[in-house]
Amino acid sequence: MWEKDINIHEVREIRSRTTVFFGVGAIAKIDDICKDLKARGLDKLIVVTGHGAYKKTGAWDYVTKAFAAHGITYVHYDKVTPNPNTHHVNEAAKMAQDFGAKAMLAIGGGSAIDAGKSVAILMKYPGKTAEDLYTFQFTPAEAAPIIAINLTHGTGSEANRFAVVSIEEKNFKPAIAYDCLYPLYSIDDPALMAGLSENQTRYVSIDAVNHVVEAATTTLTSPYAIDLAISVVQLVKEYLPVALKDPKDLTARYFLAYAALIAGIAFDNGMLHYTHALEHPLSGVNPNLTHGLGLAMLLPAVLKNIYPARPATLADVLAPIVPGLKGCGCEAETVAKGVEKWLFSVGSTHKLADEGFKAEDVDKLVELTFNTPSLDGLLAIAPTKATKEAVRAIYAESLTPYNK
Numbered sequence: 130m131w132e133k134d135i136n137i138h139e140v141r142e143i144r145s146r147t148t149v150f151f152g153v154g155a156i157a158k159i160d161d162i163c164k165d166l167k168a169r170g171l172d173k174l175i176v177v178t179g180h181g182a183y184k185k186t187g188a189w190d191y192v193t194k195a196f197a198a199h200g201i202t203y204v205h206y207d208k209v210t211p212n213p214n215t216h217h218v219n220e221a222a223k224m225a226q227d228f229g230a231k232a233m234l235a236i237g238g239g240s241a242i243d244a245g246k247s248v249a250i251l252m253k254y255p256g257k258t259a260e261d262l263y264t265f266q267f268t269p270a271e272a273a274p275i276i277a278i279n280l281t282h283g284t285g286s287e288a289n290r291f292a293v294v295s296i297e298e299k300n301f302k303p304a305i306a307y308d309c310l311y312p313l314y315s316i317d318d319p320a321l322m323a324g325l326s327e328n329q330t331r332y333v334s335i336d337a338v339n340h341v342v343e344a345a346t347t348t349l350t351s352p353y354a355i356d357l358a359i360s361v362v363q364l365v366k367e368y369l370p371v372a373l374k375d376p377k378d379l380t381a382r383y384f385l386a387y388a389a390l391i392a393g394i395a396f397d398n399g400m401l402h403y404t405h406a407l408e409h410p411l412s413g414v415n416p417n418l419t420h421g422l423g424l425a426m427l428l429p430a431v432l433k434n435i436y437p438a439r440p441a442t443l444a445d446v447l448a449p450i451v452p453g454l455k456g457c458g459c460e461a462e463t464v465a466k467g468v469e470k471w472l473f474s475v476g477s478t479h480k481l482a483d484e485g486f487k488a489e490d491v492d493k494l495v496e497l498t499f500n501t502p503s504l505d506g507l508l509a510i511a512p513t514k515a516t517k518e519a520v521r522a523i524y525a526e527s528l529t530p531y532n533k
Contacts, residue, residue, distance in 0.1 A: 132364075137319070137383040145394050146311040147288045151387070153379055155318040156191045162276060162314045163195040171232040171274055174203040175225035175252075177245035179210070182280050183236040186321040192236065192278070204228040206248075209237065212302070212416040213244040214295045215259035222251035222259070225273075232274040232313075238333065239284030239420075242277045243292040246310045249273040263294055263303045264502050272309040278316045281325060282385040283333025283421065285340060285393010287315035295413055302409035303503040317390055319382035327373060331476050332421025334369045334385055337361055337392040339424040342432070344392075344399030345446050346439040347510040354399030357391045358446045364388040366449040369475055402511035403431045406504045407523060410497035411486070418484060425477040426484070430526040433465035434519060438512040466531045473532070481528045491524045 140152035150158040166172065176192070183189045196203060206221035225233065225248060233252065235245030247259055249272040261267055279287040286292065290310045295302045325333070341358035344350060364384045371381035408423040436443055437458030444454035451467035454460055472478075486494075498504055498520050508515035 132384055137380055145288050147315050149288050149315045149317055151317045153320050155316050156188055159191050160195045163199040163201055167199045172201050173229055173231050174234050175230040176203050176205045177221055177235045177241055178207045179237045179241050186280055188236050188278050188321055209241045209244045211240050212295050212412050213240045214297045217244050218247040218259035218294055221248045225252050226255050234276040236278040238281035239286045242286040246275055246292040247294050249275045263296055269307055269309055275312040276314050277312045280321050281333045282322055282389040283336040285389055288390055289393045289397035300413040300497055301501045302413035303501055317386050319379050319386045322382045323377050330372050332419050334365050335425045336421040337389040338365050339404050340392040340396045343401040343404055344396040345442055346435055346512045347400045347402050349510050350399040354395045355442055357395035361388045361392045362446055363449045400510055402507050404428055406507040407498055410494045425472050426480050427527050429465040429469040429531055430523040432468055433461050435512050436461040436464050469531050480530055491521055494524050495521050
């Protein structure tokens with residue numbers, strides 16, 4: 130009920146290591162950000178975006194007006210795709226270096242922000258490539274200042290130290306995490322998210338749920354990550370159906386954006402494990418696969434695996450979508466079926482077979498899970514032992530629904 134006491138039109142500052150301007154109308158804060166950038170001598174920027182959302186949302190008008198008002202010049206890279214790859218990062222980094230950019234501004238969802246973060250690192254390491262970065266050939270200690278204008282309520286990348294970029298030639302989709310990747314400033318304006326399509330709305334929100342289910346159950350988790358997880362699942366359960374029914378409902382967008390933000394902070398503290406480690410090979414093989422859909426297809430089987438190891442935590446976290454849990458490991462199959470039922474209720478009805486994956490693909494996916502750089506680190510902190518047999522079982526059980 131506490132949400133009713135919140136004025137969604139009051140722009141608040143939410144601080145982690147990033148100052149996030151959060152609330153309806155927060156995009157206007159780009160003027161203050163540009164004023165500060167100018168004062169810091171950061172008056173030449175590279176802007177990293179996808180093909181069109183930066184304009185369609187109206188964000189671009191605010192940004193260019195602020196640039197002009199404060200004498201900031203820029204170059205613009207607008208080729209980022211939903212699963213960005215190293216070629217995008219290398220092209221944008223060269224553009225930034227040729228221009229002499231001093232900071233990086235990303236406008237978009239997690240893809241644009243993650244690509245932009247990667248560019249910001251290469252701006253400080255001109256002799257390195259994105260392939261070097263994502264195969265861990267060096268450990269960056271610095272990046273150009275990062276500013277993020279977030280256009281989706283999903284990844285939390287606007288407030289954490291993570292980035293994900295694919296190496297398409299190898300079907301690799303590694304993740305990196307460095308302190309230099311925390312944005313200096315970010316903007317979360319729910320009004321910019323009101324134009325998200327039904328599928329985008331659905332799958333970015335499911336991404337946030339996966340972030341906290343994993344963050345609350347790693348071997349590195351903390352009470353902070355678990356507490357955030359409980360809030361995130363409750364908020365998504367309540368407000369995702371509202372946003373699906375009425376995309377322009379700013380209250381729903383506000384609380385979904387807040388859920389995604391704190392989910393990003395949760396996994397910044399608790400990290401991730403199975404679901405993300407196993408999804409990355411899926412969209413590494415098929416770059417057109419929506420990340421949140423990949424996670425949704427895997428989540429029930431992951432929960433069946435991990436519930437006996439963390440029954441009390443998951444009973445609390447999942448209570449809004451699977452009520453009545455007692456926190457007994459014997460409920461694992463009930464939980465798997467219950468979460469799948471909830472996913473189907475919000476329109477996420479596909480399983481791996483519906484996306485073209487077959488039983489004979491499982492072995493390749495297992496090998497990618499264990500061979501893709503960085504994913505071993507996620508598997509190592511899963512709450513159950515992440516053997517190849519366990520991973521193979523999750524993929525195999527995710528081919529078709531539990532509820533038939």
